[in-house]
Amino acid sequence: MSGLAAAATRVTSVAAVVVVVGLVPWLAGRDPALSVLRARAGEQEPTEEALAAVRRELGLDAHPAALFGDWFAGVLRGDAGRSWVSGDAVLPSVLSALGVSTTLMAAALAVALPTAAALFARTLVRGARGVPHRGSGAAAAVLAAVPEFLLAAVLLVVGAVWLDWLPPYGWQAPRHAVLPALALGIPAGAVLGRLVDDALLPVFEERWVVLWRSWGCAPPVIARAALRRALPPVLPQLGLVAVGLTGGAVAVEAVFAVPGLGRTALGAAEAQDLPLLQASVLALVLLGTAGGVVTAVARRRALGPALRAAALPAPPPVVTAGGRGHRVVVAASAAVLALVVGCGLLGEPLRLDTAARLAAPSWAHPLGTDALGRDVLARVGHGALATLGAAVLVCLCSYAVALVLGFLPGVARAAAETANAVPPVIAGLLVAAAAGPGAEGAWLAVGLVSWPALAAHAAALVEENRAAAHVAAQRALGAPAVWTLTRHVLPAVAGPVARHAVLRLPGVALALASLGFLGLGAAPPTPEWGLLLGESLPYVERAPWAALAPAAALVVLAVFAVSSAALVGRRAW
The missing domain is CATH 1.10.3720.10 (MetI-like)
Known part of the structure; x- marks a missing residue:
């Protein structure tokens, strides 16, 4: 039932977001035709004749429920409408930006997973040997708390401006993905590392670990078993990290001028190009939902056939001394x-x-x-x-x-x-x-x-x-x-x-x-x-x-x- 409940919740969440996204042109309580007219020509006088022409052209004179049905049916057919600004089809632009965003997400995960492994490695090794350890400590907590947009700005200043190691903007070569991937991957890896680290500490207090040590099991064997025991309760959080990568990518793409889905959505919001914004936000939500589904499947496989039918409880919390x-x-x-x-x-x-514009620090x-x-x-x-x-x-x-x-x-x-x-x-x-x-x-x-x-x-x-x-x-x-x-x-x-x-x-x-x-x-x-x-x-x-x-x-x-x-x-x- 837990799997069915999670699936139902996920479907309900996506459906709610789809409805909100589909009704965006009418949520403000103002005429959508006025938004179209301002998006196309901000200087044009919004006369009743001009607004009526826009309504006839885009079919905006129908009821919002009927227009939402038409929009949703078009999305199911692969037609997300046309841009209010350029008049071009929305779907090709969104798919192109989606390819950039998924590539950036893959690069960020390539940074996040080694970062997470580095943070919980010491706990894993020392715990397998029976040596007391307090966990990853304040360093991991600080890395996990730094927002992606903030780290992106710091990396831009240090890595691209001061040291001139990597390009600051664009998406022409693999080198352009390094700084954005670091900005997204380091906080995400710190979150995952802390989660696994916190889950490993109580695992090494369980009786089976003491029993295996008394039998003379090698530390690598105990480490692999402890990691498998700790990972299933943590894997659902990986879906939330994926959602964080899509949300955080909006700011990171804006900092580094990456033509991804987040930057496309931001530009559409600023230009009031609502069809492009609708498609971009829907793609971002579906991308995050897909991450949750993948992690749910990974958790199911990690549990194995014996534990798949039963809920594996999270290890009890262990409170460490010190601080x-x-x-x-x-x-x-x-x-x-x-x-x-x-x-x-x-x-x-x-x-x-x-x-004194852009003056350097001084006593004044x-x-x-x-x-x-x-x-x-x-x-x-x-x-x-x-x-x-x-x-x-x-x-x-x-x-x-x-x-x-x-x-x-x-x-x-x-x-x-x-x-x-x-x-x-x-x-x-x-x-x-x-x-x-x-x-x-x-x-x-x-x-x-x-x-x-x-x-x-x-x-x-x-x-x-x-x-x-x-x-x-x-x-x-x-x-x-x-x-x-x-x-x-x-x-x-x-x-x-x-x-x-x-x-x-x-x-x-x-x-x-x-x-x-x-x-x-x-x-x-x-x-x-x-x-x-x-x-x-x-x-x-x-x-x-x-x-x-x-x-x-x-x-x-x-x-x-x-x-x-x-x-x-x-x-x-």
């Missing part, structure tokens, strides 16, 4: 953030000094100036308020939604699975297509995909507390259901979910920064960190410090977040 390195990292990153933000708040983020401007002569330190400091303030608002809304849906566990799980199928960048593209780019649209996009994990956590806690003995006793004594839920169940759920929401705050901030970096978030001159990074990239060869300053702030935030989460996780256990 001194995490405490040092938390203290250092918090001090750096406080220093930068405190000093930046003393400056003027919008003050222009055209005589410790982090230099941007292309308009604005102080980078002041903009980074004030950008912390814009970035983290929006993240707090999104987390509060997600927390409220999670508490409401947590009391409907079935609905919460189904909705969470559907929302998890869409990365924040893809949600941002859809919201931008419907409502246009802007800060509110970015908040909505990230909020739409931020609540699922909180809702699933709340649903699990609600079910657990409803089954508790004291709650059952209250019901037996005739206590009203509302009184029991508000006095006993809700307090037991609200606290843990609130702590979970706090741990997700930096991740939400990074997601908002990624949308700002792509131009789908706050508009200039707002000093938002992602927007600052995006504005400084065109001048990276002349003033790399302008790009590195917001990038460094995001890195420090990610390091602080993941190290704090590790410490909180230890204390929770």
